[in-house]
Amino acid sequence: MTISPEVLGNNAAGRLYAILSAAKVQLVHPNPNAAASAGWLRAAGLPGNENEVESARLAAELITAIAREIPAVLEATKAAGIPEGLIGPQVHHLGNSLHVHLLNAQGSQSAQYITGEALLALGWASVVLPNEDVVVEDAAVAELTQKIDELRQALEVEGIPPSLRRYADQQLESLNRALRMFRVQGAAPFRSAVRKAVSDAHFDEEEIKAALDTHAESPPVRTLREKLGGALKSAAAVAGEAEKFTKAAIYLGNQAKDGATLLIDAVSKL
Numbered sequence: 001m002t003i004s005p006e007v008l009g010n011n012a013a014g015r016l017y018a019i020l021s022a023a024k025v026q027l028v029h030p031n032p033n034a035a036a037s038a039g040w041l042r043a044a045g046l047p048g049n050e051n052e053v054e055s056a057r058l059a060a061e062l063i064t065a066i067a068r069e070i071p072a073v074l075e076a077t078k079a080a081g082i083p084e085g086l087i088g089p090q091v092h093h094l095g096n097s098l099h100v101h102l103l104n105a106q107g108s109q110s111a112q113y114i115t116g117e118a119l120l121a122l123g124w125a126s127v128v129l130p131n132e133d134v135v136v137e138d139a140a141v142a143e144l145t146q147k148i149d150e151l152r153q154a155l156e157v158e159g160i161p162p163s164l165r166r167y168a169d170q171q172l173e174s175l176n177r178a179l180r181m182f183r184v185q186g187a188a189p190f191r192s193a194v195r196k197a198v199s200d201a202h203f204d205e206e207e208i209k210a211a212l213d214t215h216a217e218s219p220p221v222r223t224l225r226e227k228l229g230g231a232l233k234s235a236a237a238v239a240g241e242a243e244k245f246t247k248a249a250i251y252l253g254n255q256a257k258d259g260a261t262l263l264i265d266a267v268s269k270l
Helices: 012-026 036-043 052-079 084-098 107-111 116-128 138-155 162-185 188-203 205-215 219-238 242-255 262-268
Strands: none
Touching (some): 012 036, 012 084, 012 116, 012 162, 036 052, 036 107, 052 084, 084 107, 084 116, 138 219, 162 188, 162 205, 162 219, 188 219, 188 242, 205 219
């Protein structure tokens, strides 16, 4: 039995149902004897990588995140007064598919643990548990993906001071991770990325200001400021924190000696 996406709740149980249902298919398609890592990446909508080591790393990151969501679902059902015996054994059984040592084994070995009973338990839990306030829309993620790609391209240009490049690289890494993990964790990784950007801007303010004092108007830095600000504001919107993000930027600007951190400058121009 397959539950349609329209019926699933907007919560951790619904996300787990969606990605594990996809994994049950992708782990054995097109070749049940192929390594499981590729199947997990396909299930999450992540592109394959010619570098086998990198693909394995991404797959390990993915299944680790899935494994961490299972206790969260069980805690939520417990808080809702649902007896643990009603879905606990089935959901716990899913954990057998999430061992890292199975990534290089045949995908069918992992798929066997994703049973119809366990998926049905997750689907049912998603319906009875409360929905999360923020819905991650596909269109918004597509727009953010484009802005992140533009930021990556801006960072490939020569002439960016090391401190600015380091700050922007850190934010790009956080945003890319959010894109990889949102199918498992919802809006949370986008929220973490924008909050990290604010925190890093605060702690790196003096280095960033020193770089901007001499390079603010150079074309590579102007482009970087624009693309970074656009990507972060888009991520904040996806996370449902656009207003908080803007307020945080303004606050940092007021606290800065000259109001000239990269983050504040970028956001204020959008």
